Amino acid sequence: MIISATTGILLALALFVSMLVLLEVGRRAGISRRKNVGEAYGAGLGAVEGAVFGLLGLLIAFTFSGAASRFDDRRALIIEEANDIGTAWLRISLLPSEAQTALRQKFREYTDARIAIYDALPDIKAARVHLARANAIQGEIWDLAIPAAQASAPAAPMLLLPALNAMFDISNTRYWATQMHPPVVIFALLISLALCCAVFAGYGMSATPNRNWLYSIGFSLVLSGAVLVIVDLEFPRLGVIRLNTFDHAIKDVRESMK
8 A cells, every 4th residue: 555645635634524524414413313302312422432532542542653663663774774885885895906996886876776766756666666776786786796705805705795685685674664554454444433433523512502613623633634644654755754864874875985
């Protein structure tokens, strides 16, 4: 599941409008019920409301906490990749000087491709093109590093090759980290509960003769805003929330490759 910035905003807007409508539906249902049964129209409703609203709060806390945790993990992975690339770059110095030139050039190309992947987002197709290029350069780097390391001092293959492995592995880890999201059913349940709570809230507000637009709009705005933030945290490259600031860690490494 991939959600763009536009999709996330439209989802939050649709939820906001739907909740306003369902608040009015619940209010009218409460007024009708009150006319039929009198003041006992809300008997026993408190326990149901408490259970549903409690479940909604728990689900919001669960999804927000998970999204924030994954967001932090992705930021940490950017720093880790920058460190891995920088370490491998420095260890090229262990190779014979005649083998360093070609390998360093491939490192520059590889780092440029890695940066271009995330700069291209939210254009998924362009990002996949740069990803394929980066993966191809990994093979070229390895093919250059193996014979160069074998012709070097014993310390070279022991230090350089594990650093290259770490550099390649973290790129794969970062890719799969972008694919880790809660099942779609979790988001569906979250939205369904928010809509259900709108009906209950409207029903509860039917005790007053006039509509309370402040409460209705505030209730709808807070919940739809919470959903929007959760979605943006889950897709930080595609929505309003971005990881661009941390991308400078890898860009700084690239600038140091003179």
